[in-house]
Amino acid sequence: MxxxxxxxxxxxxxxxxxxxxxxxxxxxxxxxxxxxxxxxxxxxxxxxxxxxxxxxxxxxxxxxxxxxxxxxxxxxxxxxxxxxxxxxxxxxxxxxxxxxxxxxxxxxxxxxxxxxxxxxxxxxxxxxxxxxxxxxxxxxxxxxxxxxxxxxxxxxxxxxxxxxxxxxxxxxxxxxxxxxxxxxxxxYTSVDKYYFASNTWVGASGQPVAVADPVFVRKGVDPMTQVVRSLISGPTSWLSPGVRSGFPRGAALRKGTASLAPDDQNVLTVPLNDKASGVGSARCDEMATQLLFTLRNLTPTVDAVDLRGTGDKRLCDLRESAAQNAAWDAATKSPEYLYFLDGKHRLVRMAGDSQGTGAAPVPGGLGDGGKELRSVAVSRDERTAAGVGIDGSSLYVTSLTSGGALGDAVVTSRGASKDDRLTTPSWDARGDLWVADRDRRDPRLLLLEQGRGEPVTVRTPELPGRIKDVRVAADGVRMALVVEKDGKQSLLVGRVGRGDGSAGEPVSVTELRSVTPELEEVTAMSWAGDSRLAVAGQERGGLLQMRYVQVDGSTPDGPAPAALSGVKTITASQDGRLPLVAYSEDGIVRTPSGTQWQKVVKEGSAPVYPG
Structure with a gap:
């Protein structure tokens, strides 16, 4: 050079x-x-x-x-x-x-x-x-x-x-x-490995919840074999306390395995050592699911995996379609609706993939106009919603069904002003609701299990400032926080700790790490994939910009969102097929193509996808 x-x-x-x-x-x-x-x-x-x-x-x-x-x-x-x-x-x-x-x-x-x-x-x-x-x-x-x-x-x-x-x-x-x-x-290229959230299952069938763990592998050195070895060896140290793996301790590729490649039927055979040979069928299916989830974002050429043990004995085989039913992953769960507040500050919704601008009030107490709202969050199953009142002091939770009563506030803030009260709430896949109280006299991060009951104060021993915004990942293991200190607003990602799941075990968010250190002020953020966030912010002396960032702080491949002035909030689905949506000085806008913003409504605010 x-x-x-x-x-x-x-x-x-x-x-x-x-x-x-x-x-x-x-x-x-x-x-x-x-x-x-x-x-x-x-x-x-x-x-x-x-x-x-x-x-x-x-x-x-x-x-x-x-x-x-x-x-x-x-x-x-x-x-x-x-x-x-x-x-x-x-x-x-x-x-x-x-x-x-x-x-x-x-x-x-x-x-x-x-x-x-x-x-x-x-x-x-x-x-x-x-x-x-x-x-x-x-x-x-x-x-x-x-x-x-x-x-x-x-x-x-x-x-x-x-x-x-x-x-x-x-x-x-x-x-x-x-x-x-x-x-x-x-x-190098970034690849998401997949594990399962500890002590977390969702749905009637009790599916484990998939958690992405990004790692970097060398592009030109058999990346498929690299990432399979890395997956089997276990999660990274930062994520490890919050997840589990189907692969038993000591499992590895069979000695002498130099390279892995799918056959002409797009089936990848994975020979494993003795440590993995004794697993039962259910656990083997989990191992296969982890492999398929991991390989899908590396290559489109693997449709099934065939796990082999000692003596080349087949342990199990699994197709990608079956893996989708074996574990819950937000990236494969396309939301039915996009939600936002209309000009009357009531909760309305429109089809998530709609190209139109028509929206209708949601059924229940948050859509009837009886309580003006400032911000909202809708549960991942779209059956329940949480709304913060117009003055930011009260949080309400109600079902999205006709006749659903609003009831009393489940959380109340005593902050002196709107900006010192409750943040926009956020739901994880297991139905837990998170919100921060920005009261300068008593700032707290709160958890309402299943969106009800007495709020639990979450321990944040490493928090460097006051929380301005909260977004929990669908998996409930990772938390994105906008934190204010000395006039700067930084985006941090922490790991959620729930102990062993026993009653009374303190909930915490620890091992916080900055993912946008070059940005002096982060004004809005949203999860936009299993390990990706959409962020609006500005560098020192710079203009407001939109970008994607990985949870480890790296920059993902692909173009950044188109520039947008006056961004106040943004929302993205973890299903990457749906458009990024923002609330700006032009009202609610969306970018289906990723390049041009289109106006949805002028009189509206606080757009959110489920979560």
């Missing part, structure tokens, strides 16, 4: 073969590296088509120290499955100790490199070191979990000249691998 620089080492082009569908292309070098002097920028490789594969070449005979470092960094961005080529740039001892799979550090640009001294600048002419530097963007750990990272990156590479061969090799290096953001985007 970089051109030859003046006074530096001779530029050696990256010798990597790039295989594409239509032919073979030679990729230019990625780094320009001096043997001495100031830090130099190292540009990342421009993003390539996903069908392109990049293979690095081993070090040349009598390569200089600068060329060794350059070649090594380039090899880190190749599609070499086990980094075998990168190891050829290391001494034997360094190669044995290096664990590239344990950490990937992502920098804003490729690492800058400076030689700390030239060979021969001191008595020890057979050793030299380089400093790698840059600005950290993120890390991916050994569990393949993504996390935001900021601040400077500065690490040493040390090289030694072999006494026998006279060849330079890297003898000490930082943990894992390092690359620029564009190389990371070319090399």
């Amino acid at each position: 970089g051109a030859d620089h003046e006074g530096g080492v001779r530029r050696r082009p990256l010798r990597a073969v790039v295989y594409a569908v239509c032919g073979v292309v030679l990729l230019a070098g990625c780094a320009s590296m001096p043997d001495s002097g100031d830090l130099r920028d190292v540009e990342s490789t421009p993003r390539q088509d996903t069908q392109v594969r990049v293979f690095a070449m081993p070090p040349a005979e009598d390569a200089s120290p600068g060329e060794i470092v350059q070649g090594f960094l380039e090899a880190l961005t190749s599609d070499d499955p086990h980094y075998d080529t990168a190891r050829k740039y290391l001494t034997a001892d360094a190669g044995r100790k290096w664990r590239p799979e344990r950490l990937t550090t992502v920098l804003a640009d490729g690492p800058s490199i400076a030689a700390d001294q030239q060979p021969g600048d001191r008595e020890d002419a057979d050793n030299v070191s380089y400093t790698l530097a840059g600005d950290k963007v993120a890390t991916v750990d050994g569990e393949q979990a993504y996390a935001h990272a900021g601040g400077p990156y500065s690490k040493k590479l040390r090289l030694t000249r072999d006494a026998k061969t006279g060849q330079w090799r890297i003898s000490a290096l930082p943990p894992g691998v390092v690359m620029g953001k564009s190389d990371f985007q070319r090399n």
Whole structure:
């Protein structure tokens, strides 16, 4: 990528073969590296088509120290499955100790490199070191979990000249691998693994609730096998306390399994070790369901899975259609209606997939106009609704049936103003209702189990400020919160803890992490998929913008929503086929195509899909 620089080492082009569908292309070098002097920028490789594969070449005979470092960094961005080529740039001892799979550090640009001294600048002419530097963007750990990272990156590479061969090799290096953001985007893709919410079942048949756990896998290195191994090994540490897996502890792919691929009938056979061979049929179906849910967002070519145990004995097989009935997943539950408040502040609804603008009052106490409302939430099964009164002080819960009485408020706030009272409520799949009281004298996050009874105060020991908005994920395991502190509004995602489900066990939201650290003010947000949020906010000194963000803070592939001014609230269905809907200065608008906003009604507010 970089051109030859003046006074530096001779530029050696990256010798990597790039295989594409239509032919073979030679990729230019990625780094320009001096043997001495100031830090130099190292540009990342421009993003390539996903069908392109990049293979690095081993070090040349009598390569200089600068060329060794350059070649090594380039090899880190190749599609070499086990980094075998990168190891050829290391001494034997360094190669044995290096664990590239344990950490990937992502920098804003490729690492800058400076030689700390030239060979021969001191008595020890057979050793030299380089400093790698840059600005950290993120890390991916050994569990393949993504996390935001900021601040400077500065690490040493040390090289030694072999006494026998006279060849330079890297003898000490930082943990894992390092690359620029564009190389990371070319090399890695995010995939949702699926587990089940602990102690949670829904529906008459008691379906377990699916929970997405996003991880990053290398695109060009058999991602199907990578993600199956990752799924079987268990959830990431952050999610683990809130979920369970059908795969027993110690389960793994059978030894010797190199690669997985579906057959010509789109059936994926998964050979498992002895630890998985003793499971019963019900648990095996759960394992198969997890596999099918996980693979559906990676590839469309798997319609069924066939799990095999010891001696290649069939444990169970399951088709995708059966998996949809085996577990509850919000992404497959398309809501019947979109709900909002009309000009009279009563709850109305229209078909969720409607292209029209007509809406009708809901049956029951929230649609008859007897109580003016400020915000609403409708349960996932669309049988019950919760509404906050116009002054923000009272929360009501009632059924969406004709004649359903409104009754007394189930929660009351004593906040001094509307903005210091109740937030918009939010429902999870098991029918629990969540709301925050923003009273500055007694701020609280509250839970009403099944939407009724005495509200439970939820423990939030790590909360850095006052809650401004609440959205619980359908699975009830993850909670998105807009939190205000020092005049800034940040979007945090935390894990819901319910203990072992026993009575009296405190409910908590812990391990909060920022998913939009670059935004100074988040004004609206909504769940927009199993692991994706739609967000409206602005950077410091910037304009209001709309974007999608993953729950781990990464940016999902695909276009962002079209810009929209004056956004006050947004709502999205976890079924991605339905349009994003917002309440703005133009009234209620929607974007069916994702590019253009269309007006629904001028006199209306507070649009919501179920949840």
